[in-house]
Amino acid sequence: MLKIKNLHASVEDKSILKGINLEIKPGEVHAIMGPNGSGKSTLASVIAGKEDYEVTDGEIFFEGKDINELAAEERAHKGIFLSFQYPVEIPGVSVTNFMKTAINETRKAKGLEDMPAKDMLKLIREKAELLEIDRKFLSRSLNEGFSGGEKKRNEIFQMAMLEPKLAILDETDSGLDIDALRIVANGVNKLKSKDNAVLVITHYQRLLDYIVPDFVHVLYKGRIVKSGTKELAHELEEKGYDWIKEEVNA
Amino acid sequence: MNKYTEDDLREELKTKEYEYGFYTDIKSDTFPIGLNEDIVKAISLKKEEPQWMTDWRLEAFKAWKEMEEPDWANVNYVKPDFQAISYYSAPNSKPKYNSLDEVDPELLATFEKLGISIDEQKKLSNVAMDVVVDSVSVATTFKKTLGEKGIIFMSISEAIKEHPELVKKYIGTVVPQKDNFYAALNSAVFSDGSFCYIPKGVHCPMELSTYFRINQAGTGQFERTLVIADEGSYVSYLEGCTAPSRDENQLHAAVVELIALDNAEIKYSTVQNWYPGNAEGKGGVYNFVTKRGLCETNAKISWTQVETGSAVTWKYPSCVLKGDNSVGEFYSIAVTNNYQQADTGTKMIHLGKNTKSTIISKGISAGKSQNSYRGLVKISPNADNARNFSQCDSLLMGNECGAHTFPYIEAKNKSARIEHEATTSKIGEDQIFYCNQRGISTEKAIALIVNGFSKDVLNKLPMEFAVEAQKLLEISLEGSVG
Numbered sequence: 001m002l003k004i005k006n007l008h009a010s011v012e013d014k015s016i017l018k019g020i021n022l023e024i025k026p027g028e029v030h031a032i033m034g035p036n037g038s039g040k041s042t043l044a045s046v047i048a049g050k051e052d053y054e055v056t057d058g059e060i061f062f063e064g065k066d067i068n069e070l071a072a073e074e075r076a077h078k079g080i081f082l083s084f085q086y087p088v089e090i091p092g093v094s095v096t097n098f099m100k101t102a103i104n105e106t107r108k109a110k111g112l113e114d115m116p117a118k119d120m121l122k123l124i125r126e127k128a129e130l131l132e133i134d135r136k137f138l139s140r141s142l143n144e145g146f147s148g149g150e151k152k153r154n155e156i157f158q159m160a161m162l163e164p165k166l167a168i169l170d171e172t173d174s175g176l177d178i179d180a181l182r183i184v185a186n187g188v189n190k191l192k193s194k195d196n197a198v199l200v201i202t203h204y205q206r207l208l209d210y211i212v213p214d215f216v217h218v219l220y221k222g223r224i225v226k227s228g229t230k231e232l233a234h235e236l237e238e239k240g241y242d243w244i245k246e247e248v249n250a
Numbered sequence: 251m252n253k254y255t256e257d258d259l260r261e262e263l264k265t266k267e268y269e270y271g272f273y274t275d276i277k278s279d280t281f282p283i284g285l286n287e288d289i290v291k292a293i294s295l296k297k298e299e300p301q302w303m304t305d306w307r308l309e310a311f312k313a314w315k316e317m318e319e320p321d322w323a324n325v326n327y328v329k330p331d332f333q334a335i336s337y338y339s340a341p342n343s344k345p346k347y348n349s350l351d352e353v354d355p356e357l358l359a360t361f362e363k364l365g366i367s368i369d370e371q372k373k374l375s376n377v378a379m380d381v382v383v384d385s386v387s388v389a390t391t392f393k394k395t396l397g398e399k400g401i402i403f404m405s406i407s408e409a410i411k412e413h414p415e416l417v418k419k420y421i422g423t424v425v426p427q428k429d430n431f432y433a434a435l436n437s438a439v440f441s442d443g444s445f446c447y448i449p450k451g452v453h454c455p456m457e458l459s460t461y462f463r464i465n466q467a468g469t470g471q472f473e474r475t476l477v478i479a480d481e482g483s484y485v486s487y488l489e490g491c492t493a494p495s496r497d498e499n500q501l502h503a504a505v506v507e508l509i510a511l512d513n514a515e516i517k518y519s520t521v522q523n524w525y526p527g528n529a530e531g532k533g534g535v536y537n538f539v540t541k542r543g544l545c546e547t548n549a550k551i552s553w554t555q556v557e558t559g560s561a562v563t564w565k566y567p568s569c570v571l572k573g574d575n576s577v578g579e580f581y582s583i584a585v586t587n588n589y590q591q592a593d594t595g596t597k598m599i600h601l602g603k604n605t606k607s608t609i610i611s612k613g614i615s616a617g618k619s620q621n622s623y624r625g626l627v628k629i630s631p632n633a634d635n636a637r638n639f640s641q642c643d644s645l646l647m648g649n650e651c652g653a654h655t656f657p658y659i660e661a662k663n664k665s666a667r668i669e670h671e672a673t674t675s676k677i678g679e680d681q682i683f684y685c686n687q688r689g690i691s692t693e694k695a696i697a698l699i700v701n702g703f704s705k706d707v708l709n710k711l712p713m714e715f716a717v718e719a720q721k722l723l724e725i726s727l728e729g730s731v732g
Contacts (some may be wrong), residue, residue: 048686048687049686050683051679051683052679071686071691072683072686072687073685073686073687073689073690073691073692076686076687076688076689077689081687082687084684085685087684088678088680088681088684090681090684090685090698090699090702091702091703092702092703092705092706093698093699093701093702093705097698098688098698101690101694101698102685102688103689104687105690105691105694106689109689119398141388141702156687162688162689223726
């Protein structure tokens with residue numbers, strides 16, 4: 001589904017990703033872990049197509065097609081979703097209105113008519129229940145005055161609404177208490193199927209107790225320096241990142 | 251409400267050149283340029299006005315001659331040469347018709363192009379239209395329906411003839427002839443406008459609406475509107491404006507007077523879309539308007555405006571809260587793009603006890619434009635327990651535009667409570683990227699963010715206006731974020 005080859009990327013001439021190789025197949029859950037500043041969020045932004053980041057070398061293929069030249073919204077239309085670490089506020093735009101616009105824009109890109117209001121309401125009701133979201137929440141302005149947990153839950157709600165093929169969860173666990181974490185993780189797990197894939201980006205192993213990865217990769221200084229199974233995450237939790245750094249620097 | 255906007259926007263944007271920039275070749279009856287006493291008299295004569303009206307105009311002209319064009323507003327423009335303007339222009343065809351068949355077909359085509367075909371309006375909406383083309387009212391509809399309730403809705407020229415006692419009693423009582431330079435000019439030379447009277451206790455059953463346009467090259471337009479809501483009555487009045495594209499600057503100096511007697515309520519909504527000049531700042535309408543309302547006891551006046559057009563705007567719809575417990579409201583969205591300049595806001599003059607006012611102003615600046623809010627909240631010594639809440643928000647796009655806020659507060663009564671909130675924000679790249687990531691294009695994202703920003707005011711507009719307003723916001727801001 002996603003194939004990244006020798007990816008180099010920089011922001012404002014500062015080189016951050018220095019040769020990433022990664023392949024994610026349908027049905028798989030991958031986790032990317034690593035110390036602060038290792039390039040985790042950059043990788044997420046580059047896959048999603050943020051303009052500030054310049055791909056200086058390498059390729060990103062999504063379902064066999066090179067997506068490097070595609071705008072962020074075109075990648076979204078293809079089914080790439082990014083759950084933001086810091087979701088932005090859009091005052092005066094309700095969650096429902098935002099989702100309606102997002103869904104209909106995506107449909108339009110595919111040559112489909114707007115989703116009938118009845119279906120939209122039904123979908124919203126279903127997904128809100130799945131994520132235990134109070135419907136009143138949906139008429140509030142997007143992310144405005146939301147608590148950290150509400151913001152993250154809202155991100156996963158949007159993911160549920162858009163039903164992406166590849167969901168990238170960027171530090172979705174940060175700012176969540178244990179109950180919220182469980183709800184969010186349950187949501188993600190319920191949405192999992194053999195046809196979609198999840199890339200979890202996290203600093204801590206905690207989330208991985210709930211969203212169990214098939215593969216764990218350690219990112220350090222812009223490269224994947226170690227890959228393994230979920231046991232690698234436990235090892236990192238116990239021993240921290242220092243031993244990895246030592247290994248790399250040795 | 252969203253659907254229309256969102257589906258059609260992209261198509262609209264392809265033809266971004268001012269869409270109403272056409273010119274209809276109707277034979278016009280235009281006065282020679284210049285202004286003197288004879289011209290003022292000639293206008294009055296042309297309109298078959300009674301002597302008191304002619305005298306009133308001459309008095310205004312005398313005052314105007316001694317006045318100077320104000321320059322305190324935060325705008326820069328070449329001052330109009332008032333002697334180079336023609337002060338009267340009317341479609342040459344007979345101005346009164348029994349049916350649409352009698353109307354100049356070219357004029358009807360013009361209406362069609364503007365999307366305000368009278369025919370359509372009659373059939374589809376419950377809105378009575380008093381269409382003003384270059385100053386003379388050529389069609390009034392629903393007059394009969396309104397007549398049954400005793401509501402008078404006609405051109406002010408007709409009103410001067412048919413209801414002189416009402417016009418004489420109220421004209422100039424809220425905006426006196428000598429109020430300011432442009433109001434004095436208007437009082438001297440006003441060509442036409444609308445008049446509306448709602449009798450005691452009558453709730454006007456439909457939104458009253460007037461479309462103003464400027465349709466004659468080099469013609470200044472001086473509209474005069476007078477709305478009187480008698481005791482315990484209610485009226486919602488809509489005013490929409492579009493103008494053909496012109497190279498030279500066109501002057502517009504309108505006066506609107508609202509009178510809300512005891513327990514009456516007037517809602518006055520405006521969508522203004524006059525030619526703002528081209529992307530280089532050439533051409534465009536000068537819009538110098540005086541709008542003011544007077545509230546008697548327990549009366550309420552709400553001004554709602556969406557200002558997207560004009561090269562230069564100078565406009566402060568105000569409320570004089572004379573009666574105890576009266577309420578004034580001002581809701582405004584002002585958009586400036588390219589080289590547009592707007593200096594707009596309101597005055598809330600609290601005279602009575604327990605008077606309340608609310609001001610919500612949303613300024614959106616893009617391109618190289620300058621957008622200023624200027625507001626005055628004045629609490630007089632007798633206005634016990636007066637309350638005001640003001641909120642002024644500015645949204646900036648790009649790095650070359652400006653947003654300015656000039657709030658003035660004069661409180662002469664210790665029991666006054668005045669709140670003022672102001673914010674300035676910029677559409678952030680992170681907001682755009684967030685929308686992009688959800689599949690929403692940048693153009694659409696801006697529309698969404700701007701609509702969200704303006705929501706508090708858009709919500710105050712009657713439905714049919716809200717759609718038009720939303721569309722205008724988006725068209726006005728096309729290509730404004732680089």
